[in-house]
Amino acid sequence: xxxxLWFLALFGAAVAVALFAGNNxxxxxxxxxxxxxDLALNLVLIALLVGFIVVHxxxxxxxxxRALPQQTRRWRVMQRExxxxxxxxxxxxxxxxxxYLRARKxxxxxxxxxxxxxQLRESDPHTRQMRALAHLIAAESSHALQDRETRQxxxxxxxxxxAEHTSDSEREFGEGLQLRAARWALDDRxxxxxxxxxxxxxxxxARRTLALRTRLKAARHTQQTDLALETARLLxxxxxxxxxxxxxxxxxLLLEQIRGTRDTHQLLRIWQQLDAAxxxxxxxxxRAAQQLSRLGGEPAQVRQWLTPxxxxxxxxxxxxxxxAQWLRLVRTLERNMQDLEDDWLARIESAQRARPREPHLxxxxxxxxxxxxxxGKAQQGFARAVQQLRDERLRASAWRHLAELAxxxxxxxxxxxxxxxxxxxx
Numbered sequence: 001x002x003x004x005l006w007f008l009a010l011f012g013a014a015v016a017v018a019l020f021a022g023n024n025x026x027x028x029x030x031x032x033x034x035x036x037x038d039l040a041l042n043l044v045l046i047a048l049l050v051g052f053i054v055v056h057x058x059x060x061x062x063x064x065x066r067a068l069p070q071q072t073r074r075w076r077v078m079q080r081e082x083x084x085x086x087x088x089x090x091x092x093x094x095x096x097x098x099x100y101l102r103a104r105k106x107x108x109x110x111x112x113x114x115x116x117x118x119q120l121r122e123s124d125p126h127t128r129q130m131r132a133l134a135h136l137i138a139a140e141s142s143h144a145l146q147d148r149e150t151r152q153x154x155x156x157x158x159x160x161x162x163a164e165h166t167s168d169s170e171r172e173f174g175e176g177l178q179l180r181a182a183r184w185a186l187d188d189r190x191x192x193x194x195x196x197x198x199x200x201x202x203x204x205x206a207r208r209t210l211a212l213r214t215r216l217k218a219a220r221h222t223q224q225t226d227l228a229l230e231t232a233r234l235l236x237x238x239x240x241x242x243x244x245x246x247x248x249x250x251x252x253l254l255l256e257q258i259r260g261t262r263d264t265h266q267l268l269r270i271w272q273q274l275d276a277a278x279x280x281x282x283x284x285x286x287r288a289a290q291q292l293s294r295l296g297g298e299p300a301q302v303r304q305w306l307t308p309x310x311x312x313x314x315x316x317x318x319x320x321x322x323x324a325q326w327l328r329l330v331r332t333l334e335r336n337m338q339d340l341e342d343d344w345l346a347r348i349e350s351a352q353r354a355r356p357r358e359p360h361l362x363x364x365x366x367x368x369x370x371x372x373x374x375x376g377k378a379q380q381g382f383a384r385a386v387q388q389l390r391d392e393r394l395r396a397s398a399w400r401h402l403a404e405l406a407x408x409x410x411x412x413x414x415x416x417x418x419x420x421x422x423x424x425x426x
């Protein structure tokens with residue numbers, strides 16, 4: 001439809017020109033003394049049109065000739081940029097597929113093309129970032145090839161490429177380089193260098209999940225339990241772990257921190273930093289109380305730390321205690337029964353009556369009765385517990401207590417039998 005309209009317009013214009021030119025008798029006279037030239041108006045108009053076209057075409061041709069060097073330069077720059085981009089994409093693809101030698105080779109090609117662009121004075125921030133990224137890929141490939149010297153060289157060149165520029169994207173790239181350097185140092189088992197790299201990061205970047213994960217690993221490698229625990233709690237707050245994994249990790253670091261204490265003041269400071277849920281956890285409470293007892297803490301304070309654990313014993317249903325937790329709880333309370341309060345004796349007896357088939361509670365109740373000089377109840381409790389206890393050390397301890405009670409009663413045969421059974425279990 002559009003072509004038909006163009007043809008109609010063309011025909012109309014031809015008809016108009018024919019009507020105008022066919023009956024046009026006008027003449028243009030040019031006086032050039034001593035001559036006089038008479039020209040038809042149609043000829044003059046055609047000559048002017050042809051002259052305009054010739055001059056315009058000549059000017060356009062000259063402009064094209066003058067622009068040829070610039071177009072050639074632009075074409076060369078475009079070709080180098082395409083080569084650089086293709087080499088960079090190839091290097092990244094090879095790195096992802098594990099072909100590190102090819103990846104480093106293509107990265108070096110991309111670096112060479114970016115340097116050539118810089119020599120042509122066609123470099124811009126985009127080209128600089130591409131060159132820095134190529135250095136990073138070369139460094140990552142060298143790290144995978146365990147070529148530390150080449151890795152460090154490319155890392156320094158990447159940092160130098162963006163060091164003099166302060167755009168937001170380049171600052172982010174520089175922080176990413178520091179994070180990668182920390183990860184590489186951690187892979188090289190140089191946790192101290194990794195922590196130094198992380199310490200030089202801005203505060204906001206250092207609290208990112210990737211930085212926190214790296215700091216956690218480095219802190220555990222260097223056995224900095226306090227730093228590892230702080231980092232693990234931050235990661236748990238950020239949702240970096242599943243709740244169960246976060247609880248397990250935090251608990252293991254807390255236990256490691258408790259085991260590493262060397263005096264009661266340090267242990268007290270750690271205990272004050274725990275929340276209510278951590279203080280009532282059987283593992284944490286029993287190990288903390290056990291460590292406090294080993295460091296010479298007051299028995300009353302040891303029992304106070306174990307008080308939250310008894311809330312689980314006085315609750316409904318069976319407590320979720322394993323044999324190791326039961327053993328630590330019983331051993332710690334048995335060693336710290338000096339000046340045992342009536343409240344604690346009532347708690348132990350109440351828990352034992354609520355769970356009469358639990359041998360650990362029978363043993364503990366018997367030990368409390370023995371400490372309060374209730375010899376008959378103590379002898380009955382140890383006799384029942386010794387038949388059910390699975391831990392040989394605790395059974396041997398029960399036999400020794402039975403031997404002591406028998407000697408106190410003057411029953412020599414029973415004392416000899418009990419001492420013999422205790423000796424067999426050592």
